Amino acid sequence: MADNTLEIERVSKRYGDVVALDEVSFDVRAGELFGFVGSNGAGKTTTMRIVLGVLAADAGEVRFAGEAVDHQTRTRIGYMPEERGLYPKMKVLDQLVYLAQLHGMSANQAHASARNWISRLGLAERSGEEVQKLSLGNQQRVQLAAALVHDPAVLVLDEPFSGLDPLAVDVMSDVLKAKAANGVPVVFSSHQLDLVERLCDRVGIIRSGRMVATGSVGELTADAAVRLRIVAPGATPGWADGLPGVSVISDSGAETVVELAAGADDQAVLTAALATGPVTEFSRRTPSLTELFRTAVAEEKTPA
Numbered sequence: 496m497a498d499n500t501l502e503i504e505r506v507s508k509r510y511g512d513v514v515a516l517d518e519v520s521f522d523v524r525a526g527e528l529f530g531f532v533g534s535n536g537a538g539k540t541t542t543m544r545i546v547l548g549v550l551a552a553d554a555g556e557v558r559f560a561g562e563a564v565d566h567q568t569r570t571r572i573g574y575m576p577e578e579r580g581l582y583p584k585m586k587v588l589d590q591l592v593y594l595a596q597l598h599g600m601s602a603n604q605a606h607a608s609a610r611n612w613i614s615r616l617g618l619a620e621r622s623g624e625e626v627q628k629l630s631l632g633n634q635q636r637v638q639l640a641a642a643l644v645h646d647p648a649v650l651v652l653d654e655p656f657s658g659l660d661p662l663a664v665d666v667m668s669d670v671l672k673a674k675a676a677n678g679v680p681v682v683f684s685s686h687q688l689d690l691v692e693r694l695c696d697r698v699g700i701i702r703s704g705r706m707v708a709t710g711s712v713g714e715l716t717a718d719a720a721v722r723l724r725i726v727a728p729g730a731t732p733g734w735a736d737g738l739p740g741v742s743v744i745s746d747s748g749a750e751t752v753v754e755l756a757a758g759a760d761d762q763a764v765l766t767a768a769l770a771t772g773p774v775t776e777f778s779r780r781t782p783s784l785t786e787l788f789r790t791a792v793a794e795e796k797t798p799a
């Protein structure tokens with residue numbers, strides 16, 4: 496791929512006996528928002544650190560625009576680390592100007608860019624304050640500004656949404672969407688799956704150091720088992736138990752969600768529901784990203 500795609504190919508990493516990453520591969524295309532999700536300890540931060548070159552992989556390669564990422568390319572990546580890496584005693588504006596210059600901008604460019612991001616991220620009234628005196632959410636806005644101030648060609652953000660209030664979530668979302676719309680590949684990790692589902696063009700699910708699914712939520716959903724939602728106001732809990740090929744996911748009696756095994760008969764479910772009285776809704780249900788994620792994690796916990 497010669498365009499501005501970020502490619503992570505068969506990257507592996509061990510910490511002693513712990514296999515943190517086992518041949519992890521995915522790509523983040525130019526102009527897309529890619530959500531990187533996985534349980535605690537699944538390997539997200541390790542992957543991002545390797546992309547940044549903060550950590551060396553044992554095997555595999557990271558490429559940007561078809562070229563192996565090297566020291567030069569890395570200056571074009573905007574990175575928001577999980578352990579926020581700002582200078583606590585430095586003032587917001589000074590900090591951003593300093594970081595922009597560190598990435599090669601002239602003093603004038605650095606000032607203009609820093610002021611632009613301070614304003615866009617709602618930090619204008621804080622620009623003369625020391626970072627350590629800001630609230631955590633505002634420190635996070637500064638951290639995002641620090642990732643953006645040198646006008647990066649790639650954005651790699653480790654849990655940028657954690658701890659933000661709803662308005663800050665909107666600000667962060669808008670900024671990431673705007674960067675993607677400008678052709679920048681944007682990858683971020685998050686445990687807020689509803690947000691990832693809403694925002695991302697594609698997602699990758701990592702489990703114990705292995706990518707178990709990559710694609711748009713629609714694509715991942717298409718591979719998932721069929722679910723039915725049945726509303727039968729007169730039904731009592733347990734009405735769907737024991738139907739062949741049917742697993743009950745949730746059952747409050749009146750409202751039930753079931754999953755069908757391959758080849759199971761949805762009409763048999765309908766017949767059973769009708770036997771309880773009127774059925775006011777009988778619909779196929781698309782699983783949410785949260786449900787897809789739970790299934791992926793549950794598979795891990797089920798011994799083979």
Ligand SMILES: Nc1ncnc2c1ncn2[C@@H]1O[C@H](COP(=O)(O)OP(=O)(O)OP(=O)(O)O)[C@@H](O)[C@H]1O
Binds near residue numbers: 513515533538
């Ligand atoms: N410096 C280290 N030394 C030893 N093991 C480590 C080190 N850093 C990470 N690990 C291990 O590597 C694995 C992957 O960790 P990583 O931090 O990449 O996960 P994560 O997906 O970012 O988790 P979280 O969602 O909790 O931030 C875990 O088993 C972790 O304990």
